[in-house]
Amino acid sequence: MRRRVWITDTTLRDGDHAMAHEFTVEQVREIARGLDEAGVPVIEVSHGDGLGGSSLQYGRSRVAEEELIAAAAEEIRRGKLAVLLLPGIGTRRELKRAAELGAKVARIATHCTEADIAEQHIKMAKDIGMEVHGFLMMAHMVRAEKLVEQALLMEGYGADCVYVVDSAGAMTEPEVRVRVRALRRALGEGTEVGFHAHNNLALAVSNSVAAIEEGAVRVDGSACGLGAGAGNAMTEVLVAVLEKLGIETGIDLFAIMDVAEEKVRPIMRHVPKIDRASLTIGYAGVYSTFLLHAYRAAERFQVDAREILIELGRRQVVGGQEDMIVDVAVELSRRKAEDMHRASEVMW
Numbered sequence: 001m002r003r004r005v006w007i008t009d010t011t012l013r014d015g016d017h018a019m020a021h022e023f024t025v026e027q028v029r030e031i032a033r034g035l036d037e038a039g040v041p042v043i044e045v046s047h048g049d050g051l052g053g054s055s056l057q058y059g060r061s062r063v064a065e066e067e068l069i070a071a072a073a074e075e076i077r078r079g080k081l082a083v084l085l086l087p088g089i090g091t092r093r094e095l096k097r098a099a100e101l102g103a104k105v106a107r108i109a110t111h112c113t114e115a116d117i118a119e120q121h122i123k124m125a126k127d128i129g130m131e132v133h134g135f136l137m138m139a140h141m142v143r144a145e146k147l148v149e150q151a152l153l154m155e156g157y158g159a160d161c162v163y164v165v166d167s168a169g170a171m172t173e174p175e176v177r178v179r180v181r182a183l184r185r186a187l188g189e190g191t192e193v194g195f196h197a198h199n200n201l202a203l204a205v206s207n208s209v210a211a212i213e214e215g216a217v218r219v220d221g222s223a224c225g226l227g228a229g230a231g232n233a234m235t236e237v238l239v240a241v242l243e244k245l246g247i248e249t250g251i252d253l254f255a256i257m258d259v260a261e262e263k264v265r266p267i268m269r270h271v272p273k274i275d276r277a278s279l280t281i282g283y284a285g286v287y288s289t290f291l292l293h294a295y296r297a298a299e300r301f302q303v304d305a306r307e308i309l310i311e312l313g314r315r316q317v318v319g320g321q322e323d324m325i326v327d328v329a330v331e332l333s334r335r336k337a338e339d340m341h342r343a344s345e346v347m348w
Helices: 025-038 065-075 092-101 115-127 144-157 173-186 204-213 235-244 253-267 276-284 290-301 305-314 323-347
Strands: 006-012 042-045 080-085 105-111 131-137 161-165 192-196 218-221
Touching: 006 025, 006 235, 025 042, 025 065, 025 253, 042 065, 042 105, 065 080, 065 092, 080 092, 080 131, 092 105, 092 115, 105 115, 115 131, 115 144, 131 144, 144 161, 144 173, 161 173, 161 218, 173 192, 173 204, 192 204, 204 218, 204 235, 218 235, 235 253, 276 290, 276 305, 290 305, 290 323, 305 323
Parallel strands: 006 042, 006 218, 042 080, 080 105, 105 131, 131 161, 161 192, 192 218
Antiparallel strands: none
């Protein structure tokens, strides 16, 4: 009997970062329809930073989030529509509205040490009939034992699945294995384990396979890898690799290739790739969504984006602290000016 895993495609959520929040209704319709026809079981749609994320701090969406969710809901007939919510950014009102528009899966995301702030959102999502996936972001920052403690909280609140989330694309295969294995052993049989990868160290697909081998039954991908940082595991590549390993996904390989090549690639504003900055994100363990913010700050203050990212990693800055990116860039620019001034004094 072939093993079965479920892929959640995050093109229309994590990909929102790489699109600078510029998705149009028609683009969402086209991609959601294609993913659904290809057999993708869960399709995620929302602002890159989740429900309510359209703001000056996180980036304003070109189109109101409700419009995009409603459009996707009209196109998804076989799979389930998912939304992401980060407590403190999104509210219960927005979660309820997403459910009214057709969302069936709520992915409630917190920093890996803050699962307790998800209690009311997980319980509400369950109360209104949604399937709930708990997201423990930046999971590389804590040991497996701490992650288990947080996962048990989410399970206790009612989560149907708890994800190990490599938000920084910083994990190596052994680090993925020990965390997923620990969760699988600690959680009840009725609670699934999932894994969400970023590709900053070129390990997104191999890490996803390692997670499956350790007991994860849900993994995330995005067409063409469209996502924050160096992008996510490419859905089409995941499907191909898992097929070769004899693992069933229910997704038509040629159809998902066509979605990536014909519907996603032509509209990509930013092509996720492992360049100097995105590699630095994985190396330093910095939130992948910081990439475009760091580029902008580096250009504005004439400093190296890598220096910004390394300093953010040293300070262990996490999602929600995007304002620190400019603060760090200003500080580095000031230091650079002071160094140049001292050097000129020495010369004279």
